[in-house]
Amino acid sequence: MPIDRRAFRDIVLYGLFGGVLIVLLRLIEYRYLVIAYSAPVYGGLVAAVFSAVGIWLGLKLTKTKTVEKVVIQEVRVPSHGPFEVNASNLARLGITPRELEILALIAEGLSTKEMAARLFVSENTVKTHSSRLFDKLNAKRRTQAVQIAKDEGLIP
Amino acid sequence: MPIDRRAFRDIVLYGLFGGVLIVLLRLIEYRYLVIAYSAPVYGGLVAAVFSAVGIWLGLKLTKTKTVEKVVIQEVRVPSHGPFEVNASNLARLGITPRELEILALIAEGLSTKEMAARLFVSENTVKTHSSRLFDKLNAKRRTQAVQIAKDEGLIP
DNA sequence: CGCGAAATCACCCGAAAGCATGACGCGCAT
């Protein structure tokens, strides 16, 4: 729980304010109202004032923290949108860039022929890529590969 | 910003402690150390003590709030999980409950044979269901059906 | 009661997908 500059400033001001207040009360007591009121009354007064300031300080600190938290939340939500492949899982499974490309196209619902056309390669090439992909993902079907890849964070 | 019972108790204790401290200082000053030290020194002492307590109070309140916030964040993430089918899209496409079931199994990567085994029906039945499903989803392949169904909010 | 929607099952057939295997070229690091 780090104390930032603003909180520090508030605390210093709080202390100075308290000192000034005490001095003020002393002066008043000594010069104009000697023996007029008992010490406990002054003590209670000072305590009340400080309690008020303490509450204010506490709330202020709390409010500041809350704002920071909210900001963090706001930042987090959009970070959920843009998708990023899980590079570590990708490396762990030994999936090559081309295979990942095939995987994405499979997830989009394209057929072997369509993928071949889009990537300007032969259907056989697409087939070998997907075969190796299934091996690495330990999948037996396209649909299963998609499901597993989703779990592994390889596709959105 | 509600103040709970514990915070209220802390504040009261804080006030009482302040009062006692002030009274104590007064007594010391009046009885044993009269004029020994100037008023500002006592003021500073009291201010310092109260500052410390104020900081403690503030941090305590802050800590409580922080915990609440963290809990809220933790709760939010899993709240993204519970999935609900888009009933309107389901009705619009005229997809029957059984077909939706098949759709879910397809998305899980099961083969026709596996689906038949799990649902205790013949493979042919699964095939007819999926055929009708593809018609309604305007899909030509399982993978495409999954992709479309995801867009329509029929599956997570 | 009859009608229609939903679910079930069957058979056939062509297309697509998947498996196994081998091969070639390219770049990169040992």
Added chain:
DNA sequence: ATGCGCGTCATGCTTTCGGGTGATTTCGCG
């Protein structure tokens, strides 16, 4: 320069998918 990873392509073969068509049963609704 030799081996290795990657991408590319091919051939043959088996399995799975998907389309088409038809049939039966069950159930609710008018």
